[in-house]
Amino acid sequence: MTSTTDQLQTSAGEREQILSAAAEAAAPWGALDPTQRAAALTTVAEALEDHAGELLEVAQRETRLPPGRLRGELTRTTFQLGLFAELLRDGGYRGIQIDHADPDWPMGAPRPDLRRRLEPLGPVLVFAASNFPFAFSVAGGDTASALAAGCPVVLKAHPGHLELSARTGAVVSDALRAAGAPAGTFAVVFGDDSGRQVLLDPRIRAAAFTGSLRGGRALFDLATGRPDPIPFYGELSSINPVFVTRGAAQRRAAEIAAGFVASFTLGAGQFCTKPGLLVVPADSTLPQLLAKAELPEPGPLLNERIAYGHTEARQALLDHQDVRVLAGGGTDDPEHPSPTMLVTELGSVRGDLDGLFTECFGPTALVATYAEEAELVDFATVLDGQLTATIQGEESDAIVPELLPELARKAGRVLWNQWPTGVSVTYAQQHGGPYPATTAPTTTSVGTAAIERFLRPVAYQGFPAALLPTDLRDQ
């Protein structure tokens, strides 16, 4: 089994050094020309590739994820750094808005000269995720977007891959130093208590987290309970429901069954966007097809904590009187659980949703059958906030124009005839959603807009050109 937090703890003295250096780095790192920060991010990406062999070997040993998956994730990580570098070179992320003075402004008083741009929030604490040892860990999306914004980063390592965190952290720190970044721009801290202490430190101006509902909510409460509350961008929990219309079930049942099994078992079900719920017509062939579906072999879960959580969550579902096993469920080894589908009837559980539609992180999914398509819309209205919601449908389905707006009110991303796993890093991507999907529904943690979480607007009023930041001057 992987390491526990007891093995590696950042001391109070080390934390103080790290926080003090981060606070000192905030001004110079934030004031660098964005193209210089872009160059530093590119240097980090290159350094990660240079150390790929060593890092992948450690990652495989610590996380038990397969080599191909880890290699792909490292590519995603370096791509992500490069995409933020591109965003910085483009410069549009600054959101520059210039109002020239206007003596006739119709508000009733002259308008002063006002020029607004986004500036970095200050040092950011990032909690690494268990399930993406590269792409949402030390050099992952939160780190990349915070560094791009001009914020120093203190990274709380995930206990599931401590050695990888330490090694990746060294690669990142060395690369930043080589690129001329101030000394305190990046550091890694170890230990849950260190994470909490750093979160409470007044020098930390925002935090980002990807993980469990319980852990994330506890940290959110700490962040918002500070004497000076700070933004806490937590990505906590989502079941990512998939709604199959009658039309789709009639025309593409086999394809949908195969797609669902592939998506919910991908990476042993350890993705935030794993579809944990498939809602299908009771009178279609889908329940039977799914019952007979070939499920992948049991794969190892990332660590003991996740294995325990999965067993507990699966059991809670099974304890529900209207839930039974549809397929799988043949192993008792919590660390290598068999992919499993449970089944229930939407009609019979409508009055008792509590606990039934909560995330089960790992290779377990629930199939819910419906009698009438109208139940889909009803159910959508009582859903919790989600990262994603998917429709498997036909363009001619009358229910879709009704269902889609309801799902868009509940989820950050809605999909049509695709599967939610495999989140692309792009400009238009949205990885977020109402609570409990995230603690900050107006933001995203994937895609270029993730940078906005770490920026705040500042307006400059009445300044002569010579004193204005260069990008706020006319021309």
Place this chain on the structure above:
Amino acid sequence: MTSTTDQLQTSAGEREQILSAAAEAAAPWGALDPTQRAAALTTVAEALEDHAGELLEVAQRETRLPPGRLRGELTRTTFQLGLFAELLRDGGYRGIQIDHADPDWPMGAPRPDLRRRLEPLGPVLVFAASNFPFAFSVAGGDTASALAAGCPVVLKAHPGHLELSARTGAVVSDALRAAGAPAGTFAVVFGDDSGRQVLLDPRIRAAAFTGSLRGGRALFDLATGRPDPIPFYGELSSINPVFVTRGAAQRRAAEIAAGFVASFTLGAGQFCTKPGLLVVPADSTLPQLLAKAELPEPGPLLNERIAYGHTEARQALLDHQDVRVLAGGGTDDPEHPSPTMLVTELGSVRGDLDGLFTECFGPTALVATYAEEAELVDFATVLDGQLTATIQGEESDAIVPELLPELARKAGRVLWNQWPTGVSVTYAQQHGGPYPATTAPTTTSVGTAAIERFLRPVAYQGFPAALLPTDLRDQ
């Protein structure tokens, strides 16, 4: 004295009706074409003008603010509604981003078709402010921006102007109905307990507040402590420091003294952006000029609660051993306090800032003297978050390039040789800042960007054109 909350309370039954109607209105109001919401906002603005005579009369009676000020504020209010209408007609507020599918996306996996736009959060609770009975009350900036975003609004009336709130609320509701808005798009609730109960209701998806640190923090704690925390946009407290360089003190002492007195006493000092602190060279003529400055006559404060708070805050400053009266302070009537300037030395209080640099809402300001200009930068680094920070300087002052970036790290708006009161409603305006200025440093409550607080991004993946929202289709 004005009314108390005991006089008018929305009952639990009425609240339920209001919340249920707001929840029902969310989908149709949010789905309206933005140009239709623009037309509705314009109708509201016109209706307010149509009822100006009646509303101004009530406002003057309840708030004791002078007629000219109230007339100007109403103009600002209708202008603000019109500016959001213009923003909706322009359409850019949607933040549309389209990524076409790309099989060669260098992330390592093909990029799906992703289209992102901002959509309304759902019903919003707005707490009206005491000091802007029009512009930050029933039909004020928070209401205008939330309605523009497509969110129904439940408005918690401020106890300082209950009759005005009821009458303005009726004008707004009637105008919205006439413009074809759904029935639950807008409602007013009365009573502090009603405000808290509505804030805790799961149908409310965000809240906005302008008021005191104590009251705002209590509501922030309720909002973030909900089983499903929601964004709480609170504008709480700011001293809006003004830093006078040696050069400016030498060349423009009289002008600066007059400008400061005019700004801190404007509206009896009851503005969020009142400059509560002027930092001046000890060896300049400014301390003497200010000591001899002609101060306005005592004006009435808005209500008893504010009068009590002002007396308490002024006394707390006077209790500080290094603080004494510089000018004014000649009345004992808490509801009509004399404009007063206190004075201290920056050097002598550096070790005991606690309580000294906190907001004193009303016509009291502190003058702090410095010996060396370097103290300005030192002091800026220990300041709390601010709505504004101002430099009175000369372009050639060597201290300015050092001081300005420090102030930009602490304040949402920095000013040069102007005064912070009189906040213009524009595109580039920023009214916000790190805590305690606000609870949401990445946002603004004045200016067109205020709409962003009530919008969340939704990405549509893989949808055929016919199913996409119109503005996300190609072309």
